[in-house]
Amino acid sequence: MKLSYTVLEGEYARAGEASSAVKKVLKQLGVPAPVIRKIAIAMYEAEINMVIHANGGVVDVDILPDKVFIQLTDTGPGIPDIEMAKREGFSTASDEARDLGFGAGMGIPNMIRNSDFFNIKSEVGKGTTVEIAVNL
Amino acid sequence: MGYMNTMQKHHSVELIPDKCIGCTDCIKRCPTEAIRVRNSKATIDENLCIDCGVCIRVCRNHAKRAVTNGLDVINDKRFKYKVVIPAPSLYSQFLRNTSINAVLTALKRIGFDDVLEVSRAAEMVTEETVKVLKEEARLKPMISSACPAVIRLMAMRFPSLMDNIMPVAAPIDVAASAARRMAMRKGYKADEVGVFFISPCSAKATAAMYPIGMEKSDVDGVISIADVYLPLRNIMAKLDPSEYEDLCQRSFEGMGWAATGGESADARIENAIAVDGLENVIRVLEQVEDGQLDDVDFIEANACMSGCVGGPLTVVNGYVARNVLKKVRANAASIPTDRGRAVDIPKGSVNLRLTKKISAANLQRFGQDMGEAIKNMEDIEAIYAQLPHIDCGSCGAPNCNAFAEDVVLDGIPVEDCIFMMRRKVKELAEEMADLAKKMPQTMTGD
Ligand SMILES: Nc1ncnc2c1ncn2[C@@H]1O[C@H](COP(=O)(O)OP(=O)(O)O)[C@@H](O)[C@H]1O
Ligand code: SF4
Ligand code: SF4
Ligand SMILES: [Mg+2]
Numbered sequence: 001m002k003l004s005y006t007v008l009e010g011e012y013a014r015a016g017e018a019s020s021a022v023k024k025v026l027k028q029l030g031v032p033a034p035v036i037r038k039i040a041i042a043m044y045e046a047e048i049n050m051v052i053h054a055n056g057g058v059v060d061v062d063i064l065p066d067k068v069f070i071q072l073t074d075t076g077p078g079i080p081d082i083e084m085a086k087r088e089g090f091s092t093a094s095d096e097a098r099d100l101g102f103g104a105g106m107g108i109p110n111m112i113r114n115s116d117f118f119n120i121k122s123e124v125g126k127g128t129t130v131e132i133a134v135n136l
Numbered sequence: 137m138g139y140m141n142t143m144q145k146h147h148s149v150e151l152i153p154d155k156c157i158g159c160t161d162c163i164k165r166c167p168t169e170a171i172r173v174r175n176s177k178a179t180i181d182e183n184l185c186i187d188c189g190v191c192i193r194v195c196r197n198h199a200k201r202a203v204t205n206g207l208d209v210i211n212d213k214r215f216k217y218k219v220v221i222p223a224p225s226l227y228s229q230f231l232r233n234t235s236i237n238a239v240l241t242a243l244k245r246i247g248f249d250d251v252l253e254v255s256r257a258a259e260m261v262t263e264e265t266v267k268v269l270k271e272e273a274r275l276k277p278m279i280s281s282a283c284p285a286v287i288r289l290m291a292m293r294f295p296s297l298m299d300n301i302m303p304v305a306a307p308i309d310v311a312a313s314a315a316r317r318m319a320m321r322k323g324y325k326a327d328e329v330g331v332f333f334i335s336p337c338s339a340k341a342t343a344a345m346y347p348i349g350m351e352k353s354d355v356d357g358v359i360s361i362a363d364v365y366l367p368l369r370n371i372m373a374k375l376d377p378s379e380y381e382d383l384c385q386r387s388f389e390g391m392g393w394a395a396t397g398g399e400s401a402d403a404r405i406e407n408a409i410a411v412d413g414l415e416n417v418i419r420v421l422e423q424v425e426d427g428q429l430d431d432v433d434f435i436e437a438n439a440c441m442s443g444c445v446g447g448p449l450t451v452v453n454g455y456v457a458r459n460v461l462k463k464v465r466a467n468a469a470s471i472p473t474d475r476g477r478a479v480d481i482p483k484g485s486v487n488l489r490l491t492k493k494i495s496a497a498n499l500q501r502f503g504q505d506m507g508e509a510i511k512n513m514e515d516i517e518a519i520y521a522q523l524p525h526i527d528c529g530s531c532g533a534p535n536c537n538a539f540a541e542d543v544v545l546d547g548i549p550v551e552d553c554i555f556m557m558r559r560k561v562k563e564l565a566e567e568m569a570d571l572a573k574k575m576p577q578t579m580t581g582d
Contacts, residue, residue: 001517016422016426020422023422023425027293027295027499028499028502028509028513029509029510029513030499030500030502030503030505030509031506033296033298033496034296036295037427040425040427041426041427044426044428063510065506065507065510136506
């Protein structure tokens with residue numbers, strides 16, 4: 001089944017609502033708890049990144065009997081050096097975001113750790129697309 | 137629909153059908169969406185109810201209640217020696233008398249042979265909590281096991297956090313088994329001792345009889361604060377301070393557990409979050425689930441605003457009670473006492489850890505396997521798309537989404553939605569109008 005969410009620009013307080021909604025559906029479907037936890041963490045981090053590093057975006061989720069596929073697309077500033085962005089502790093988060101507790105530079109590493117498939121495509125000035133798949 | 141969880145089998149909250157007028161107040165407020173109006177009565181789905189007591193609080197017709205024993209249990213002839221174990225929230229209910237010895241003396245006069253304060257047991261649990269927090273390789277954050285409504289909520293909505301639950305026993309269970317053992321030391325046989333818990337809430341009333349994370353309970357009966365309040369107040373009003381027995385065990389830190397923040401304060405945990413009110417609790421647990429609170433040591437979560445002093449079976453407003461509790465603690469601390477901890481619970485005589493793993497509720501409401509569940513979920517989405525999304529509640533479900541689930545999963549007719557009914561009537565009327573325009577060919581002819 002397919003689900004789609006819009007993540008709003010600058011809405012720090014509401015960031016995480018899409019992952020929360022997906023979590024609810026996965027629980028209802030009876031997805032095992034450890035798998036939900038992986039999906040929750042990976043998707044939350046990616047959703048937050050769309051808010052703190054880009055200007056919001058769209059999340060498309062496809063739930064299949066054997067896997068969950070999540071695509072997060074934004075039209076933000078893009079990432080110049082993806083290998084650098086994948087490093088633990090690397091962050092360009094603004095002071096504003098840091099004051100709110102974001103910007104530990106662990107988001108992408110956590111997405112990689114908690115997914116069975118991870119891909120990030122980005123073009124400077126155009127935007128970023130993150131793809132996450134977790135096997136059920 | 138298969139639910140395989142013993143925790144969900146036992147409940148104290150129930151509907152009094154005669155008083156229910158079938159309004160939508162409680163169905164909209166129930167945090168687990170466990171209530172539906174069926175045949176104009178607000179019925180509770182036992183598989184979803186967590187005994188939080190919110191519905192008891194909101195019903196203006198008093199049609200929801202918690203089943204407890206009532207004061208009559210003390211006349212039960214089976215018991216030769218009766219020990220009462222009051223929750224510390226009881227002390228916060230008497231605005232004009234903040235003496236703990238007054239409350240405890242009055243309790244004995246009601247007909248109990250001895251008292252053992254749950255707050256004393258809470259302090260022993262605190263020591264155990266501190267030990268657990270020092271253990272290496274524990275999960276972070278640990279979540280308090282003290283509020284049974286929160287634990288049941290977690291079993292249903294946060295299955296991935298079950299291992300984060302603090303594996304210590306609830307203070308009631310510790311107090312109850314200590315009470316029985318202390319009476320047995322006086323020469324009574326185990327089954328001659330009656331242990332009665334004075335409860336601020338429905339969740340604890342259920343958990344006292346059917347403990348979570350333990351094999352069996354030492355509690356023989358539960359009396360709500362509301363039921364004991366007036367008799368106690370009447371006795372207290374007549375007691376002269378010179379008549380107060382020195383029964384207080386000076387467990388002032390343990391008393392703090394009755395209000396939000398008290399448990400972590402007692403354990404001196406700096407890096408702790410104390411959250412109350414189920415909506416807030418759910419929000420914090422969501423964050424734990426998302427891995428956002430992995431650096432926090434401890435989460436103290438209470439279903440009720442202000443904590444147990446605001447429990448659904450208390451009498452005084454929770455915020456007022458919280459202030460009274462502060463005075464009670466200060467007052468008791470200022471009175472010297474001989475007894476003090478003389479009735480201390482011997483270490484090692486009671487179990488301070490949970491003996492059974494608390495497991496998640498096996499909610500398979502949406503289907504036995506993923507394929508079936510996804511199919512049902514898609515059907516639900518399709519029904520939901522046709523509904524007006526105004527969550528009016530006149531279908532008997534708390535919102536349009538829950539109604540769509542009921543239609544697909546429970547076979548509720550979609551016409552129970554008045555908007556869908558109206559649409560159908562309109563379609564039929566149009567069809568009839570069309571038919572009325574048609575003339576049988578036998579009657580036509582120019
Ligand atoms: N959607 C995005 N748009 C632009 N830049 C991004 C996006 N996601 C991640 N980045 C870049 O990658 C870096 C690392 O991301 P992450 O590991 O989540 O750490 P953090 O968010 O704490 O900075 C960010 O600081 C940012 O420079
Ligand atoms: S006790 Fe709480 S969970 Fe149970 S029906 Fe009432 S409001 Fe819902
Ligand atoms: S907070 Fe206390 S009174 Fe309220 S449900 Fe939980 S245990 Fe009961
Ligand atoms: Mg990030």
